[in-house]
Amino acid sequence: MTRPVLRLKPPTGWMNDPNGFIHSGGRYHLFYQHNPYAPRWGRMHWGHAVSDDLIRWEHLPVALRPDSFWDGALGCFSGSAIERGGELYLLYTGVSILGQYQMLARSGDGVSFSKRRRPVIGRRLLPPGGSGRAFRDPKLFERDGAFYCVVGGDWKPEAPAAGGRSRAVRGTQVSLYRSDDLVEWRYVGPLLRGVLPDGGVFECPDYIRVDGKDVLIASPMHLPRNDEGEFENLHSTVYLPGALDLERGLFEPDDGPGVYRELDGGTDFYAAQTTTAPDGRALMVAWMQMWKRTMPTEAEGWAGAMTVPRELSYEGGRLRQRPVRELERYWADTAGAADFVLDGTASVPGVRGNVCDIELTVDMMGASEFGLRLFIAPGDGPDRSCVTLRYDRKNASLVLDRSRAAVRIASLDKGEAGCDVRTTRLKLSGALLRLRLLLDRNGLEVFADGGAVSMTSLVYAPEDHTGIELFSDAPVRVVELRRHAIEGVGTERSPR
Numbered sequence: 037m038t039r040p041v042l043r044l045k046p047p048t049g050w051m052n053d054p055n056g057f058i059h060s061g062g063r064y065h066l067f068y069q070h071n072p073y074a075p076r077w078g079r080m081h082w083g084h085a086v087s088d089d090l091i092r093w094e095h096l097p098v099a100l101r102p103d104s105f106w107d108g109a110l111g112c113f114s115g116s117a118i119e120r121g122g123e124l125y126l127l128y129t130g131v132s133i134l135g136q137y138q139m140l141a142r143s144g145d146g147v148s149f150s151k152r153r154r155p156v157i158g159r160r161l162l163p164p165g166g167s168g169r170a171f172r173d174p175k176l177f178e179r180d181g182a183f184y185c186v187v188g189g190d191w192k193p194e195a196p197a198a199g200g201r202s203r204a205v206r207g208t209q210v211s212l213y214r215s216d217d218l219v220e221w222r223y224v225g226p227l228l229r230g231v232l233p234d235g236g237v238f239e240c241p242d243y244i245r246v247d248g249k250d251v252l253i254a255s256p257m258h259l260p261r262n263d264e265g266e267f268e269n270l271h272s273t274v275y276l277p278g279a280l281d282l283e284r285g286l287f288e289p290d291d292g293p294g295v296y297r298e299l300d301g302g303t304d305f306y307a308a309q310t311t312t313a314p315d316g317r318a319l320m321v322a323w324m325q326m327w328k329r330t331m332p333t334e335a336e337g338w339a340g341a342m343t344v345p346r347e348l349s350y351e352g353g354r355l356r357q358r359p360v361r362e363l364e365r366y367w368a369d370t371a372g373a374a375d376f377v378l379d380g381t382a383s384v385p386g387v388r389g390n391v392c393d394i395e396l397t398v399d400m401m402g403a404s405e406f407g408l409r410l411f412i413a414p415g416d417g418p419d420r421s422c423v424t425l426r427y428d429r430k431n432a433s434l435v436l437d438r439s440r441a442a443v444r445i446a447s448l449d450k451g452e453a454g455c456d457v458r459t460t461r462l463k464l465s466g467a468l469l470r471l472r473l474l475l476d477r478n479g480l481e482v483f484a485d486g487g488a489v490s491m492t493s494l495v496y497a498p499e500d501h502t503g504i505e506l507f508s509d510a511p512v513r514v515v516e517l518r519r520h521a522i523e524g525v526g527t528e529r530s531p532r
């Protein structure tokens with residue numbers, strides 16, 4: 037197995053959610069849920085990496101460890117970062133035998149952190165209907181000189197269920213808190229409430245303003261699959277465009293109550309976290325993995341990685357995602373072809389690789405299917421392993437299929453039907469299909485239609501599985517195909 041080149045992964049051991057994503061002290065910091073001792077989830081630490089450009093990361097020493105009563109049970113769960121008075125603050129969830137509460141840590145040098153001894157959002161500040169058993173993942177933001185955070189958790193509706201009999205409904209909510217100094221907090225109101233099967237909660241809530249639009253993000257557990265083919269993974273990450281009222285603690289979603297839009301249609305995308313760059317860009321990174329799957333890299337002593345950070349924009353009523361533009365600095369050795377007709381299967385000289393960035397525009401003409409085979413094993417013959425991305429015009433959908441990948445990944449939860457194939461709605465406005473594909477050894481990030489749709493999936497293929505082919509069921513015109521190799525990201529720098 038090979039380690040991804042572009043994407044942040046733990047130096048050793050386990051990684052899940054991105055935490056504390058921020059630009060501070062002249063560089064980007066990305067913390068993450070980390071078990072340094074084994075490639076499996078365990079008592080949570082905060083791993084820490086820094087970067088000048090979001091592409092080359094340097095590992096720093098572990099930032100938070102479970103070493104106090106308040107994080108003594110399961111550790112330091114997810115949270116976020118903010119700067120105040122030249123210092124870097126982390127707000128995170130401590131999991132003790134008493135439950136889950138929000139804790140604060142502070143650093144003057146951005147490397148070593150000291151924790152406040154007691155929770156800053158503790159039992160006294162639980163939201164109405166919250167039990168404190170599930171109350172986690174605070175995401176900080178600042179507005180007009182005040183600090184706010186959104187926190188996910190459980191929710192028990194106060195009123196008895198219809199019919200007069202009180203039923204034990206276990207719901208979930210995202211609560212808004214406000215503070216002037218990060219230490220004294222007050223509860224403002226519930227931004228989002230819902231009921232998920234299995235009593236799941238909205239994990240890792242996030243809020244960001246993108247191009248003037250308020251966007252709420254959350255990772256609901258066990259969201260049932262819908263007719264659009266959304267929410268096929270065990271847990272999902274969703275976004276809701278809307279209007280945030282900070283005074284009253286209300287969020288009015290544009291789509292109405294109970295409607296969630298899936299943020300990514302692939303197999304491996306969870307717990308996304310955003311930050312705003314110094315130049316104003318809205319950035320997002322997510323854990324490129326799904327819970328309860330086989331993880332082939334365990335055998336190498338590590339597991340879990342991030343997506344490449346993405347830029348967000350809000351256009352035409354949709355959130356769009358694109359890999360950060362800093363990636364283009366590492367483009368090298370561009371190969372490709374323009375303006376040719378494809379009918380059947382073909383490969384294009386120079387267009388191959390497993391660490392590369394591909395831009396493709398295709399005029400579908402009269403065809404109903406066009407696609408690419410990626411990570412193709414060497415040799416010939418129809419049975420070579422590969423991963424397929426295909427546009428199905430009749431069903432207006434993009435289909436990512438890793439059932440023929442060199443290493444199969446299995447779902448370990450019966451709540452998930454399988455994890456080989458994912459389908460995402462993609463309605464073209466004309467006949468032009470625009471794709472961008474980022475291949476990074478064991479992963480594929482797909483962006484379609486200017487980032488209006490994305491699909492993120494892990495793919496485990498040996499280092500020499502670098503073949504790329506195009507196929508169609510009738511003539512299509514390839515308007516442009518460019519494959520940029522990615523060079524100069526270098527090897528990983530280890531903790532000092």
Ligand code: FRU
Pocket residue numbers: 052053069080113114129172173239240306307
């Ligand atoms: C989401 C999550 C969070 C929690 C963390 C624990 O993936 O379950 O809700 O804080 O992981 O590692």
